[in-house]
Amino acid sequence: MKLIASLTSPYVRKIRIVLAEKKIDCELVLESPWVEGNPVSKYSPLGKVPVLVLDDDSTLYDSRVIAEYLDTVAPNNRLIPASGRERISVKRWEALADGILDAAVAAYIESLRPDGERSPSSMERQRGKIRLALKAMSDELGEQPWCHGNNLSLADIAVGCTLGYVSFRLPDIRWSEQYANLAQLYEKLMQRSSFADTVPQA
Numbered sequence: 001m002k003l004i005a006s007l008t009s010p011y012v013r014k015i016r017i018v019l020a021e022k023k024i025d026c027e028l029v030l031e032s033p034w035v036e037g038n039p040v041s042k043y044s045p046l047g048k049v050p051v052l053v054l055d056d057d058s059t060l061y062d063s064r065v066i067a068e069y070l071d072t073v074a075p076n077n078r079l080i081p082a083s084g085r086e087r088i089s090v091k092r093w094e095a096l097a098d099g100i101l102d103a104a105v106a107a108y109i110e111s112l113r114p115d116g117e118r119s120p121s122s123m124e125r126q127r128g129k130i131r132l133a134l135k136a137m138s139d140e141l142g143e144q145p146w147c148h149g150n151n152l153s154l155a156d157i158a159v160g161c162t163l164g165y166v167s168f169r170l171p172d173i174r175w176s177e178q179y180a181n182l183a184q185l186y187e188k189l190m191q192r193s194s195f196a197d198t199v200p201q202a
């Protein structure tokens, strides 16, 4: 099994953390989907990372499908509840976290465009979503030790990857000063080697 990956992608980080928490061995194949002529589209028609290539050469994407697959094939350290409202709650957290990521990635990509081509209104639109969704995250976490239940779940992994990415690419969004509960959760997550070993680096 191999993971087509880039070290800055927060969606890839989510999968690397799932692999580490579930102690699953997987080869990491580093490819940037932004480099001209990159081979990512050979693995996924969407041309995005992560892609998981299975031993029979079939491929899985995107990160939500891969996370679910890994949690199903390895029943140890379950990260997603098996069914019902519990499962939906974890998946909803993941949707919230990934939604912030989608907006953060879009805002960052827009910021890289040359002067004159950049759209301040489009960047502000994405930033508005990020601000609202971070507040929703903080409100929903409240005083709970974990996003869902009494243990680490995919909800915490997705939220942690999102918080790390916002700090990495949009450092002027000072979520940790604004939301003490999110800062505490991130600090706790960063004590795990799965998180500490996967901090995004430029």
Ligand SMILES: N[C@@H](CCC(=O)N[C@@H](CS)C(=O)NCC(=O)O)C(=O)O
Residues within 6 Å of the ligand: 008, 009, 010, 011, 033, 034, 047, 048, 049, 050, 062, 063, 064, 098, 105
């Ligand atoms: N929904 C996808 C998002 C994946 C994604 O957007 N990956 C980015 C890297 S952070 C990418 O490969 N972008 C390349 C492109 O948009 O061409 C997932 O959860 O895996």
